[in-house]
Amino acid sequence: MSTVTITAADINKLRQATGAGMMDCRKALTETNGDFEAAIDWLRKQGQKVAAKRSDREAKEGVVIAKTTADNKTGFVVLISCETDFVSKNADFVAFAQSIADAAVENNVKTAEELNEVSINGAKVADLINDKLASIGEKIGVARFERVDAPYVASYIHGANRMGVLVALTKEAAEAGKDVAMQIAAMNPVAVDADSVPAETVERERAIVVETMKADPKMAGKPDEMIAKIAEGKLNAFFKEQTLLAQPFVKDGSKSVADYLKSVDSDLKVIEFKRVALG
Numbered sequence: 304m305s306t307v308t309i310t311a312a313d314i315n316k317l318r319q320a321t322g323a324g325m326m327d328c329r330k331a332l333t334e335t336n337g338d339f340e341a342a343i344d345w346l347r348k349q350g351q352k353v354a355a356k357r358s359d360r361e362a363k364e365g366v367v368i369a370k371t372t373a374d375n376k377t378g379f380v381v382l383i384s385c386e387t388d389f390v391s392k393n394a395d396f397v398a399f400a401q402s403i404a405d406a407a408v409e410n411n412v413k414t415a416e417e418l419n420e421v422s423i424n425g426a427k428v429a430d431l432i433n434d435k436l437a438s439i440g441e442k443i444g445v446a447r448f449e450r451v452d453a454p455y456v457a458s459y460i461h462g463a464n465r466m467g468v469l470v471a472l473t474k475e476a477a478e479a480g481k482d483v484a485m486q487i488a489a490m491n492p493v494a495v496d497a498d499s500v501p502a503e504t505v506e507r508e509r510a511i512v513v514e515t516m517k518a519d520p521k522m523a524g525k526p527d528e529m530i531a532k533i534a535e536g537k538l539n540a541f542f543k544e545q546t547l548l549a550q551p552f553v554k555d556g557s558k559s560v561a562d563y564l565k566s567v568d569s570d571l572k573v574i575e576f577k578r579v580a581l582g
Contacts, residue, residue, distance in 0.1 A: 307337035317342055323351055344507065348514040364391045365446060367579055368404035369458040369467030378456035378469035379407045380579045381418070384446035390439055391581075397464060399435060403428055403445070415448035449577040459484035466580040473572040479564065485553065486560055487578050492547040495573050500546060505538070512537045547573060 309332045317328040317339065323346050335341035365384035371377065383400040390396050402423055406412070410421045419429040426434075428445070436443050453471030457480025460467050468484040486492075494500040512534045516522050522530060543549045548561040555563065564571045 347511050364388050366391055366397050366400035366464045367467040368400055369460050370404050370408050371456050371458045375455050378451045378458050380449040380467040380469055380577055381407055382447035382579050385443045386441040390441055415445045447579045451577055453574050457481055457484050461488045469577045471574040476571055479567045487576050489553050490550050493545045496546050496548045497542040508541050
């Protein structure tokens with residue numbers, strides 16, 4: 304029995320993240336003792352089609368800036384968060400976020416903590432943020448900071464500074480870099496390829512698939528070996544849908560992203576990517 308009090312706010316948060324019904328969300332949170340991520344898995348194991356909460360949903364509002372150095376060998380994504388879209392759409396606030404991203408580039412910043420310590424016109428970023436907080440009356444801050452280093456980095460900003468993408472490539476390819484960045488923005492892959500999917504993600508998906516199959520009356524009495532084999536097939540489908548190189552290319556669905564890259568240059572590879580979004 305749950306030892307945690309499930310509040311209306313908890314239920315609403317789960318509803319917003321998954322689209323599941325109120326009673327289902329209450330049941331999921333009760334069954335998982337209030338563990339938000341476990342509740343999402345519980346809903347999925349019941350066969351509900353819900354989307355797992357991704358890290359790019361951390362900030363409610365703000366401005367996302369994606370930039371690269373002049374030589375395109377380093378890229379930065381900075382998310383300056385705020386509480387309302389009224390502030391995030393304000394031209395002065397966008398310019399403020401842009402100045403912080405520029406400082407990241409100019410100072411070759413490696414972490415969010417380091418970014419807070421660099422100076423803009425003699426004042427630390429952390430102090431400027433505190434001043435801005437006092438002037439607009441909303442909590443703001445450097446909510447996300449990502450950096451990528453590679454032989455060539457492409458950057459892309461989507462939706463009026465609501466999403467930023469960096470793509471690290473093995474060689475210069477400006478047009479292909481933009482195309483792949485747009486792919487990442489649209490399709491939100493979990494990794495470059497199946498081999499780079501985190502082990503915990505693979506095990507999580509495998510467990511959900513197996514539990515869902517065991518709960519299906521059509522699978523009643525089927526041996527575990529058969530279920531495991533079918534589960535691996537479903538995992539392969541997951542990799543095709545959720546990993547960048549295996550996804551159908553958004554500009555030409557007849558080929559995969561991997562095929563598209565080969566058509567541009569047989570030696571062109573994606574090393575890694577970063578995707579930071581509001582939502």
